[in-house]
Amino acid sequence: MTTENSTATTAATAKPTHGRFNLAEAAPAVYKAMIGLEIASRQGMDPALLELVKIRVSQINHCAFCIDMHTKDARKAGESEDRIYLLNAWEEATGYYTEKERAALALAEAITVLTDGFVPDAVYERAARHFEEKELAQLIAAIIAINSWNRISVTTRAIPGSYQPQG
Incomplete structure (x- = not known):
């Protein structure tokens, strides 16, 4: 999950997006705080790098909803x-990722x-x-944010497949 627009997009689709409950509806103040963290963590960061990091973290956390979202955004x-x-095996995929990307993925x-x-x-x-x-501080914040989104989505059983990128 990344932006309020993303949530609006998923809400407008025919497919349900949440198996247990929708955090934005059940705890709007928490959801708003998460959106604030997400927006703040992206400031000044390379969006493509952040998508790679978000996909990799979501793979580790087994968050199908976030993998679907961030692969589409990427x-x-x-x-x-x-x-x-190749993100699942980025360490062995020499020549595909820059040293900077590899350092971010390792972190x-x-x-x-x-x-x-x-x-x-x-x-x-x-x-x-x-x-x-x-x-580096922004990158750490972005990693913390995607880990939090993953835990929310896995716990609430967010349903993958409904997200469509904006624009």
């Missing part, structure tokens, strides 16, 4: 099918999984070499 932004398909995975209870220094330092501090 295609609309001009992302290639090969790069979208996204580390923040999402937290298997060791922290983001390893090497992963953070790799990202810090490719992103200025302000941009």
